[in-house]
Amino acid sequence: MARNSGQTSGGAKRSGVPELPETETIARDLNGLCAGLAVTGARILRPDVLRGSTSVRFVRDVAQARISTVARRAKTIVLTLDRGIRILVTPRFTGALHFDLPADPYVAVHLDLESGHTLDYRDVRRLGTVALVDEGGYAAWSARIGLEPLGEDFTAAVLPGILRGTRSAIKKAIMDQRLIAGIGNIYANEALWLAGIDPSRPSGSLSARQCEELVAAIKNVLTASIAARGTTFRDYRDASGGRGGFAASLQCYSRGGEPCGRCGTRLTETHAVDGRSTVFCHRCQA
DNA sequence: AGGGGAACCCGTACGC
């Protein structure tokens, strides 16, 4: 039984859902490619990905608008157009935004841009979404999401306040988008390994020292992954179809049964914390 | 309130 196909390992399926570093990579690339370009036309090929508008309204509102910026909030790519409208693209599992993609049967939303360029939302399984919002809708959506973990205002001092009132496991809490934005299963596992904190530990039980370690670990792992253009297991691709390079740097996620990089103890994999794959070192995570 | 579970999708893996 070979255990290193490069796409899966240990028998478990790993899709590698776009989290903060992956959506940040897409947003940065697209901002360089698309900012300032006018939309000259739009086609909705799979209306079920749309939220907050119909196909007819989406095409009417977006056509002839100009893209001013492309940025990221949580795991969502935010295209800000003039005329006070924004397109919120949340890729979820198999979704991706592609610049100048050749014809493809899985395109759900297609934008024609000036100078002959195109921007496509492609999604094989279509659990991702493309929402059209006005400024008020964007503000309301953003207000429901917690602090950006790479922001200056996300510090060890504010973490206890964020965790106050939740008695769930710390791993679940840092993945809760209402508390902290953009952390999914991969980076939750990695941050807790880096910080030496047991994923099942109750959120309110962290010491001040552990809060510091956790905030630093979250910032470090997200920053390092962005530098590597994210983690690709199978599905994730950047806006030009490229893969992320951070999978080789993961210390625990997908490495259940392998030796801990700090102490050599076999890493434990469990689904007991939140029903998701949780990998940790029972010796150096307390 | 906050926790649990279903719904949303369909390619892939696996069972017979």
Add this chain to the structure above:
DNA sequence: TGCGTACGGGTTCCCC
């Protein structure tokens, strides 16, 4: 070999 089915995975919504 071929067909049928269970599975996954983040978010939202509903229910308790």
